[in-house]
Amino acid sequence: MIDNSRAIPNSKSVDEVLAWQSQHLSLSDIRRRTADWNSEAILENPHFEPEVGSPQKASAGRAAVSIILRSNGEQSLIVTRRSSSIRFGGQICFPGGRKAEGDESSLATALRETEEEIGISEKQLEHLGCLGTYYTQSGFTLSPHVFLTSSESKLRADPSEVAAIYEVPLRAVQDKGSYRLVGRGNGKANFQFLNADVQIGGPTVSLMIHLMRCLNPSNYE
Numbered sequence: 001m002i003d004n005s006r007a008i009p010n011s012k013s014v015d016e017v018l019a020w021q022s023q024h025l026s027l028s029d030i031r032r033r034t035a036d037w038n039s040e041a042i043l044e045n046p047h048f049e050p051e052v053g054s055p056q057k058a059s060a061g062r063a064a065v066s067i068i069l070r071s072n073g074e075q076s077l078i079v080t081r082r083s084s085s086i087r088f089g090g091q092i093c094f095p096g097g098r099k100a101e102g103d104e105s106s107l108a109t110a111l112r113e114t115e116e117e118i119g120i121s122e123k124q125l126e127h128l129g130c131l132g133t134y135y136t137q138s139g140f141t142l143s144p145h146v147f148l149t150s151s152e153s154k155l156r157a158d159p160s161e162v163a164a165i166y167e168v169p170l171r172a173v174q175d176k177g178s179y180r181l182v183g184r185g186n187g188k189a190n191f192q193f194l195n196a197d198v199q200i201g202g203p204t205v206s207l208m209i210h211l212m213r214c215l216n217p218s219n220y221e
Helices: 027-036 054-058 106-118 170-174 202-215
Strands: 061-072 074-082 096-098 126-130 140-150 162-169 179-185 188-195 198-200
Touching: 027 126, 027 140, 027 202, 061 106, 061 202, 074 106, 074 170, 096 106, 106 126, 106 140, 106 162, 140 202, 162 170, 170 188, 170 202, 188 202, 198 202
Parallel strands: 061 140
Antiparallel strands: 061 074, 061 096, 074 162, 126 140, 179 188, 188 198
16 A cells, blocks of 8 residues: 655656565475575665765764564464664564674674574574665664574563564565655655554665565566
8 A cells, every 4th residue: 555645756666666476485485585685785765755874874873783584384484573662662673783792793782682582592593694784864884684593482572672573474575565655855765564463664674675675586587
């Protein structure tokens, strides 16, 4: 559903951003296509808004998130609702956070934050790769790491950081009807993802879009 109630720019079309076709994805498909993806890619901002400038990129803090696909009859994505007591409280996002002093890499950051926030340890995760680098409007350089985990993995929210954990069906993430473009005036508009009680925006929906491009390479150039 596209909300055109406010002016949006015409430099690119919604079809160009949501450039994939829904299809059945087996675990072998997911592993192969993630392995074939360019992990050094600089991920574009799919929202209709100004790009993050070079000075902001140079001073951006480092952070990492975990895009975890869980197999439980069908594939689903694990997302969390942030606790109201922390920054961006109430927003739904992937597990993750800032790089800590002891983190040797962005992967180490993603693994540490995942275990802290939702109780899944490194041994329960199969690392498939990194989608690349994404610069946020709020001043962070995000490294989105993709993982697989089994239905036997127990999810346990840390209440100081996570208010709720959701599993969003991959078929819903693939469904372009789950996305809407909301105009904000002055030629700006942002994508939102809607499924049941889950509403996702900002960098998280950007990374969902890039994940779909990764898993459907024949439909995106």
